[in-house]
Amino acid sequence: MTENDRRDQDVRWMQQALELARQAAAEDEVPVGAVLVRGGELLASGYNHPIAASDPSAHAEMACLRDAARRTGNYRLTGTTLYVTLEPCVMCVGALVHARVQRLVYAAPEPRTGAVESRFQLLADGLHNHLVEVESGLLADESARLLREFFRARRQASS
Numbered sequence: 384m385t386e387n388d389r390r391d392q393d394v395r396w397m398q399q400a401l402e403l404a405r406q407a408a409a410e411d412e413v414p415v416g417a418v419l420v421r422g423g424e425l426l427a428s429g430y431n432h433p434i435a436a437s438d439p440s441a442h443a444e445m446a447c448l449r450d451a452a453r454r455t456g457n458y459r460l461t462g463t464t465l466y467v468t469l470e471p472c473v474m475c476v477g478a479l480v481h482a483r484v485q486r487l488v489y490a491a492p493e494p495r496t497g498a499v500e501s502r503f504q505l506l507a508d509g510l511h512n513h514l515v516e517v518e519s520g521l522l523a524d525e526s527a528r529l530l531r532e533f534f535r536a537r538r539q540a541s542s
Contacts, residue, residue, distance in 0.1 A: 393488055396420055396466040397522045403430040404468045404529055410435060414529045417443035417467040419451045427451035443467060444475040448482050459483050468526040470497035476505045479515055486516040490526035
């Protein structure tokens with residue numbers, strides 16, 4: 384696969400994650416979406432829904448990893464790429480490592496709680512027995528815009 388082919392695939396999968404983020408926003412949840420892919424095939428998808436689920440761990444990444452583990456019958460998700468619209472938090476980074484996700488592609492940074500590059504660097508080489516490849520910034524402007532609009536609307540609604 385050429386670098387251009389890989390980028391095209393990455394964009395396609397991230398666009399699907401953004402659609403899931405929009406679905407979360409439509410349900411009044413923080414707009415974050417995720418898809419997990421192996422060998423060019425969709426294994427699972429998820430979006431933020433901690434309010435609806437009454438579950439603080441119901442982040443997009445966690446929902447996606449849980450679904451993939453159920454579908455494959457294995458919590459080890461080797462050879463997979465997770466596409467997510469926002470930099471993962473500490474909890475989600477831990478799950479990525481334990482699931483042995485090969486590659487993480489995320490859109491927008493999360494300056495307050497991002498655990499990959501922004502606030503913490505929990506996937507830095509040598510910290511864990513499993514190394515997750517990281518790429519950031521893919522469709523970041525679109526993801527950040529979706530988040531800004533969501534929080535702006537919430538602030539206006541509460542005024």
